[in-house]
Amino acid sequence: MAKAVGIDLGTTNSVVAVMEGSTPAVVVNSEGSRLTPSVVAFTKTGERLVGQLAKRQAVLNPENTIYSVKRFIGRRFSEVQEEIKNVPYRVVPGPNDAVRFLINGKEYSPEEISAIILRRLADDAAKYLGEKVNDAVVTVPAYFNDAQRQATKDAGKIAGLNVLRIINEPTAAALAYGLDKKKDETILVFDLGGGTFDVSILDVGDGVFEVRSTSGDTHLGGDDFDKRLVDHMAEEFLRSQGIDLRKDRQALQRLTEAAEKAKIELSQTVETTVSLPFITADASGPKHLEMKITRAKFEQLTADLVERCVGPVKQAMADAKVTENDIDEVILVGGSTRMPAVQALVRRLTGGKEPNQSVNPDEVVAVGAAIQAGVLSGEVKGVVLLDVTPLSLGLETLGGVMTRLIDRNTTIPARKSETFSTAEDNQTAVDIKVLQGERELARENRTLGNFRLEGIQPAPRGGPQVEVTFDTDANGILTVTAQDKGTGKEQKITISGTTQLSKDEIDRMVKDAEAHSDEDKRRREEIEVANQADSMAYQVERRLRELGDQVPSNEKARAEQLISDTRSVLKNTPPDVARLRQLTSDLQQMAHALASTPSQSASAAGGGNAPESKPAGSAGSDDVIDAEFRRAG
Amino acid sequence: MQPQTNNPTTLEPDAERERLKADVQREHDMYLRALADFENYRRRVERDRAKAAATGTRDIMLSLLDVLDGFDRALPYFSAAPASVAEGAQAIHRRLLDLLSAQAVTPLETVGTPFDPAIHEAIGSVESDKYPSGTVADEVQRGYRLGDELLRPARVRVVT
Structure with a gap:
């Protein structure tokens, strides 16, 4: 069966994505890249090149290399006079004031050029999938008028594609985040790409999106940020070395690449070093460029570019008659939205709302288009949509910590077992407290249910093995079973509705866990260190008892001192963690020393299953994990 | 073959229906589980693959090429340095080349060959009476293959 693809036909780059099962995947093209430059070239030998290859020969063949075709599609020749000034190829008027490109003496419409790109993307997708690709959903900016949409659709037809639908880029982005399931929400989509900036405000309700307003700047993007950095570095170099690198084409190219790289790095780190050895030379010899750039400096150099985004956002909000408090969701699109300063600006303009950015901002539009293509071609209906556990599931173990069995976002149905043990000598029952949530401490999470497994044979702590199994079926119904491996006794509980939390509640719990993560980790560590120390003290004490008089009295006194x-x-x-660590390590050494003391009654006393010689907390102890139940009752 | 009368369907239709119902339910549950397993597996593989790619040979080799480019740019100046210094630096350069070739990284031969955008990136054009029009006149930055694949195109100037 032929597959339907989603295509983000961009001004500078295009992306194609496809549904694989229930998940969208971005297609890797034949050059191994997920982005294909939206460039078409006609060579002197009559060859037609698309994408990266077309771009590589552009300087040799500027008049026959067409880029930015999106700025011309569906527009009248009289409307695009400003755009024509920015391109080296020849744009001429066609019939009815249409736009035509004059290439090697032949006229091409923007639709034909876009068709070549679309065909190439569909071919790449077919190669990637190993199946034919006939159907596509293609995205366009929300501000495209009917003529531009029709022309884009025609381009698909010329490419031999059946265009299932033309959808708006911001709508596609919202689909990628599953926002079509929202009721009556207002969404702001902030799209800052390589060369264009678009902001859109959408309303969603009953799975239908309505564009309430759009605004933007057709000539603002990541390239402008790179250029600021290039100018800064070139001027610094000019000041210190007296040479303007911008006049040397080769040096300028190296500088531009280094600037883009530095910009990307500065989204991750607060400081980076640009190093360009042998960048140029004069009579005195070779010159090197070595420059430290801080994020603060970069933000200072580009502050006005970031500020240029403010007007369009405010305009879009005013046109849609909404205030920052009316915005329910914010989506970031375009690689430039990775810059911290841009993200801070978006937060500032939307009342501090946390933007959606988990989907790669370069790919989010194509991903949304692929989802739409899947729905329209019936593919998404055909597959079983599997749910995931919205929050982690686990149980309470010694010291009140939560031990997770099924992690958050695990696809269900899912089943997981772990073996636990008792925390006290002669413990005959364990209480199982089933928890849901992301916090480290049991009491901070939701308790889903409780039950008790009784009738465990009396034994030293750590001896009995209780296997606990968490099993969530496809409907989110959780069954927790505890089985005493010694007696085969079993007890279980069934809890329904583990997936039916409201999104707000899930978000709140996840955010809560994030906000407390440091504090929780510290508290969990305290408990774990305490558990380990306690367990170690217990083992040394037990060993001392077993060995009786065989232990030299001075060693015995020292061991007893350590235990007390x-x-x-x-x-x-809270316990003194550092002190406990020290004591645990001392006890461990003591245990080792005692272990090497020959025990006359070792086999008789230990009964062969000797957990006493095992240092506590050594994770290697078969599948009995370190966490232990609390004492029942 | 059993005689018709022994067919449990005719004997106990209700029980049989219940049994089949339970069977279907069990099978469906298993099917969903298999799907879920696959989905989780796929997610893990994807994560692993992304990690592998990030730390993969290709990326490491590409960043090493950056170092090699530095050497290529420095080479013309070696003659200005004391002979012993130049020799040492050249030895380091050779060491780096050997290391790359051991990883199947090989330089592209470009000068004098016809311009080919599959492996060349044009950064300008020049006049030449040595080479015909449309061929590579000189190399600004060397290109490399990793095995059979292009690692990085050569940056070249082409004869007008």
């Missing part, structure tokens, strides 16, 4: 010190530190809340 540990227990007294454990009485404090």
